[in-house]
Amino acid sequence: MTGDEMTWKVREISEQNPFLCMQCGLCSASCTVRGVMDLLPRQVMRLIQLGNDKVLENRSIWMCTTCLTCTARCPRGIDIARVMEALRAINLRKGQDILAPEDISGELLAEIPQMALTSGFRKLSA
Numbered sequence: 404m405t406g407d408e409m410t411w412k413v414r415e416i417s418e419q420n421p422f423l424c425m426q427c428g429l430c431s432a433s434c435t436v437r438g439v440m441d442l443l444p445r446q447v448m449r450l451i452q453l454g455n456d457k458v459l460e461n462r463s464i465w466m467c468t469t470c471l472t473c474t475a476r477c478p479r480g481i482d483i484a485r486v487m488e489a490l491r492a493i494n495l496r497k498g499q500d501i502l503a504p505e506d507i508s509g510e511l512l513a514e515i516p517q518m519a520l521t522s523g524f525r526k527l528s529a
């Protein structure tokens with residue numbers, strides 16, 4: 404997939420227009436997990452606009468909790484959480500597992516709540 408195809412795919416899956424983004428940075432300032440992101444939401448949006456498929460490899464798309472704060476505050480009405488979801492979907496459709504069952508230790512399995520496991524696999528497994 405070329406960078407341009409990636410941009411159009413994001414647009415198709417998310418039903419959002421990334422080219423409406425004016426790079427104001429309000430989403431980055433509002434993001435509840437910005438401290439653990441390697442690229443802030445504004446930067447994610449810019450890479451999509453530029454058709455730079457490096458955006459698919461960044462950690463931020465997996466760290467996004469879909470809290471919707473950025474979506475609620477974007478002055479251009481972009482649902483950024485859906486854009487993040489689209490980026491995850493593109494990766495997962497390639498069969499890429501971020502969380503694989505064999506990588507979870509027995510000790511962790513004994514401790515972790517079942518709901519956390521279920522939601523983790525739904526979000527992070529192909």
Ligand code: SF4
Binds near residue numbers: 425426427479483
């Ligand atoms: S808040 Fe909206 S317009 Fe501003 S940088 Fe984020 S996505 Fe772009």
Ligand code: SF4
Binds near residue numbers: 434468483
């Ligand atoms: S939806 Fe994701 S990107 Fe937006 S503020 Fe919440 S964690 Fe950050």
